[in-house]
Amino acid sequence: MKLATLKDGSRDGQLLVVSRDLSTAHIAAGIAPTLQRALDDWAFIAPQLQDLYETLNQGKARHAFAFVPEQCAAPLPRAYQWADGSSYVNHVELARKARNAAMPESFWHDPLMYQGGSDDFIGPRDAAAFGSTDWGIDFEAELAVVTDDVPMGTNPQAAADHVRLLMLLNDWSLRQLIPDELAKGFGFFHGKPATAFAPVAVTPDELGADWQGGKVHLPVLCHWNGRKVGEALAHEDMVFDFHQLIAHAVKTRNLRAGSIVGSGTVSNRDTSRGWSCIAEVRALEMIESGSPSTPFMSFGDTIRIEVIGRDGQSVFGAIDQTVVQSVAPPVTATR
Numbered sequence: 001m002k003l004a005t006l007k008d009g010s011r012d013g014q015l016l017v018v019s020r021d022l023s024t025a026h027i028a029a030g031i032a033p034t035l036q037r038a039l040d041d042w043a044f045i046a047p048q049l050q051d052l053y054e055t056l057n058q059g060k061a062r063h064a065f066a067f068v069p070e071q072c073a074a075p076l077p078r079a080y081q082w083a084d085g086s087s088y089v090n091h092v093e094l095a096r097k098a099r100n101a102a103m104p105e106s107f108w109h110d111p112l113m114y115q116g117g118s119d120d121f122i123g124p125r126d127a128a129a130f131g132s133t134d135w136g137i138d139f140e141a142e143l144a145v146v147t148d149d150v151p152m153g154t155n156p157q158a159a160a161d162h163v164r165l166l167m168l169l170n171d172w173s174l175r176q177l178i179p180d181e182l183a184k185g186f187g188f189f190h191g192k193p194a195t196a197f198a199p200v201a202v203t204p205d206e207l208g209a210d211w212q213g214g215k216v217h218l219p220v221l222c223h224w225n226g227r228k229v230g231e232a233l234a235h236e237d238m239v240f241d242f243h244q245l246i247a248h249a250v251k252t253r254n255l256r257a258g259s260i261v262g263s264g265t266v267s268n269r270d271t272s273r274g275w276s277c278i279a280e281v282r283a284l285e286m287i288e289s290g291s292p293s294t295p296f297m298s299f300g301d302t303i304r305i306e307v308i309g310r311d312g313q314s315v316f317g318a319i320d321q322t323v324v325q326s327v328a329p330p331v332t333a334t335r
Helices: 035-040 042-057 089-098 156-162 178-183 204-210 242-249 278-289
Strands: 002-006 014-018 024-027 082-085 113-115 128-130 141-147 163-170 219-224 227-233 260-262 302-307 319-325
Touching: 002 024, 002 035, 014 035, 014 042, 024 042, 035 042, 082 242, 089 278, 113 242, 141 219, 141 242, 156 163, 156 242, 163 204, 163 242, 163 302, 163 319, 242 260
Parallel strands: 082 260, 128 319
Antiparallel strands: 002 014, 014 024, 082 113, 141 163, 141 260, 219 227, 219 302, 302 319
């Protein structure tokens, strides 16, 4: 089934069930008010949502209405956990090669992962606001899974049973802020602002044979300012599948229902398929010519990220955002 969150002025919005072709939706408040509530009691609530989903697809839902992505927040507007991996080691290898840094052997068998901010995700059509273009504004097309409760120490085989939903995301990065942050030896913060998500989260069965081995077997399309710049295959060159990433995350802790685990930037060794972030093409330019020529994003630039299924229909709906300059909040007088 396909689920989304309607903006209603509250922090967590209203849960929607969305038709397979993304044409219609139905408020699911009578079953679960929010997606987090559904995940908290998935075994009981999911079958009820599935019944509504089937009714909606049959055109028999009494209160169905047109699905409008612009009215949606991220499927989980905020989450208890956002852990982003880097399972496409080619992406890391290119970045390190471009700056003549050695590639540690451990990167090929021990996943990289950081804990991102999860209290304020961006909706699929919301503007992406940043303070300065000097920060090196870059998109990153990724996939993610949403889990139920995963006990500490769960192995990859068992982790497969804990995947509840799949999502598509844009993990915004501010490339010029990252080097100084990492040099401090304490990880990302300002270099990783709020993440944007496609409007619809889907259960793995929606992908059929294109969800296997903990991987999505479809291309991720990226259009920057209307020009296609990437169609990387999500399963190809994915060194660590989602089951392995979940197992890595629970090595020292539990994951609670509603935790999001990301894949990292989708990246293929076959450069003919383009790229899923600007940093990657700049790394290639640096390796080939000694200097990058592709600029980072400017205010007014647009990015569209989407996955199209074998039936020709959008799986998650599209992330379609415009980069804008942030406006400082008004100063409030104090006494």
